[in-house]
Amino acid sequence: MIAASACLLGYCCRYDGRTSPSPALVKRAHEEAVxxxxxxxxxxxxxxxxxxxxxxxxxxxxxxxxxxVLDRDGRDVTKAFLKGAFSALEKLTKRNIQVCFMKDKSPS
Ligand code: SF4
Structure with missing residues (x-):
């Protein structure tokens, strides 16, 4: 199993409620577990x-x-980003996932 940023797989989880699908990763997710x-x-x-x-x-x-990490209203969201990063790491480690495709230009 591999992993990928959910927005690259077509999930509408971006800050604006939209997605940023990568056609190659979406295709791969139809062929193997991602x-x-x-x-x-x-x-x-x-x-x-x-x-x-x-x-x-x-x-x-x-x-x-x-x-x-600050949101554009000036709120400090560092704790939320750290919590998310460590939660993601835990999920990857638990499943022994060695490869994860991540969205670039994202603070997370
Ligand atoms: S870049 Fe990462 S944190 Fe941001 S919406 Fe996509 S999957 Fe979520």
């Missing part, structure tokens, strides 16, 4: 939601406490 993962929803954020951006560094800096 676990959909949406860390933002796993972190408890609603859909649709205010989009968020990284401030002060990258995702590694967020993990180290040197950067934050």
């Amino acid at each position: 676990l959909p993962i949406c860390p933002e929803q796993l972190g408890g954020l609603p859909t649709p939601r205010t989009p968020s951006d990284l401030y002060g560094g990258d995702g590694f800096d967020v993990l180290d406490g040197r950067a934050r």
